[in-house]
Amino acid sequence: MRITNVITAACVVGLITLASCGRRPVTLPELMLPPECEILPGPAKQTDTVRVALFDVVDPHHAPKAHNAGERLVFGHLYETLIAVDCLGEMWGCLAGSWKRGEGGRRWTFELREGARFWDGTPVTARDVILSWGHTAAGPVTRGAGIDSVVIDGERTLHVHFERPHRKIPRILTASAFAVAKRSWESYWPLGSGPYRIAPSGERSGGANEGTITALPAFGVQGPIIKFAEVARYDARDLLEGAIDCMVTADPAVIEYAAHRPRLASIALPWDRAYVLLSTSRLEELRWGGAPVTVPQDLWDRLARDAVRGDARGHRSPSWWYDLDGCGDLSTAVPWFLSVIRDSALRGADSSLDLRRIIYDSNDPVARDLAERIVALAATDPLVSAEAAALSLAIPGLTGGTATIIAEGVTESELGSSLRAGDDFAYIVSVPLRPHDPCHEARALVGRAPWLAAFEVDLSEALIPLVETRRHVLARSGAVGLLADWYGNILIANEMLLRR
Secondary structure (H helix, E strand, O other), X not given: OOOOOOOOHHXXXXXXXXXXXXXXXXXXXXXXXXXXXXXXXXXXXXXXXXXXXXXXXXXXXXXXXXXXXXXXXXXXXXXXXXXXXXXXXXXXXXXXXXXXXXXXXXXXXXXXXXXXXXXXXXXXXXXXXXXXXXXXXXXXXXXXXXXXXXXXXXXXXXXXXXXXXXOOOOHHHHOHHHOEOEXXXXXXXXEOOOOEEEOOOOOOEOOXXXXXXXXXXXXXXXXXXXXXXXXXXXXXXXXXXXXXXXXXXXXXXXXXXXXXXXXXXXXXXXXXXXXXXXXXHHHHHHHOOOOOOOOOHHHHHHHHHHHOOOOEEEOXXXXXXXXXXXXXXXXXXXXXXXXXXXXXXXXXXXXXXXXXXXXXXXXXXXXXXXXXHHHHHHOOOOOOOHHHHHHHHHOOOOOOOOOEEEEEEEOHHHHHHHHHHOOOOEEEEEEEOOOOOHHHHHHHHHHHOHHHHOOOOOHHXXXXXXXXXXXXXXXXXXXXXXXXXXXXXXXXXXXXXXXX
């Protein structure tokens, strides 16, 4: 069975034990989210409606597995995973009331919490969990989650068998691919068990491709109502003047604008993305026994300060790619491809090329900033620039010779094709800084660039980390209460979640 990425923020609270649904009494848990996870206190007087900006199109057919940031935000309010991680890194039960380890960590047994129900009042069963995982685990991005099988044991118990032992409860189960939803002929959206539910019509107001998605407090709990508004064609700064109460953004201009508005709160979320450089020339040198040269910390810091227009810092060690000993052979992620490239040189590392490209996703401004800065350093004499000298040692072929080094933004499809074949000199890509499971993330990266695993080179030596970034949540003070989890996902707090 295949599975993947992103937590259901609704479960951050770990949290809701229901005696039933609708207007019947709701039994609140004894343990609540730690106070540190409330990043913005709720209003003194209950707000009727909170308007939240969406910069991506949300497709209900993807639910509960999110494909973009907008879907992570919406689905996180609606659907629950078995377990979740709070902002302090502690594990909580969501749909799971309890769990235990067996077979040395290869088997984890989960007991669903008593009274867990979908919005229509039907109980959440172990069979519902299996059916939901099977539906959301169909995409190739979910390969490598490491689940061998799942066995139902009665109405509320399931045994999850893993390919490798896990000493602690596997965090991969906090990914949105493991959220639970039930398909219904009567609902445009799959039914969830989270603290918010989609309004009865389920359709967008304002059109199929742009409009508003309305979420109501579930199980009879008091407001606020959430209006998720798709606003991609608007200037985010104008929206903050009244149309929107809350947004999540990495845009430095918008963050700076909010800083000068006393009615707006700006909260930095956890550092969540790492930008790395993948170099075919470096791989070729390591392949033939060359010693890897690391980039000094001060260069990382200068790249973050001087190159990136956004909230960034230089790479901080250690990161998850330095500790993959328990992951086994990463080349098993793409065995069919490795035989094609193992006996040949990578085209992008060919020293006779007159033009060498450092390519990146044209829609990623941070990757663009980094690529352009590295190209500028490549044109600088290493004898007069310590930065240029450090990069030339870490990236063979970056300086010297007659080849022209350029930075070029390409489409996501073009980037994917070149990454798979190793056709270009170097690539700037981003990876999660706090992955649900490092082994799963390593296999996902190798799946994108199979040549990283072709020559028995450690991933930590192959990639060159550069900078780390984070987003900010901007919210109207006194209008909305906000909670955050370990991964930086946010949850609009209703009466149930704010109760202490």
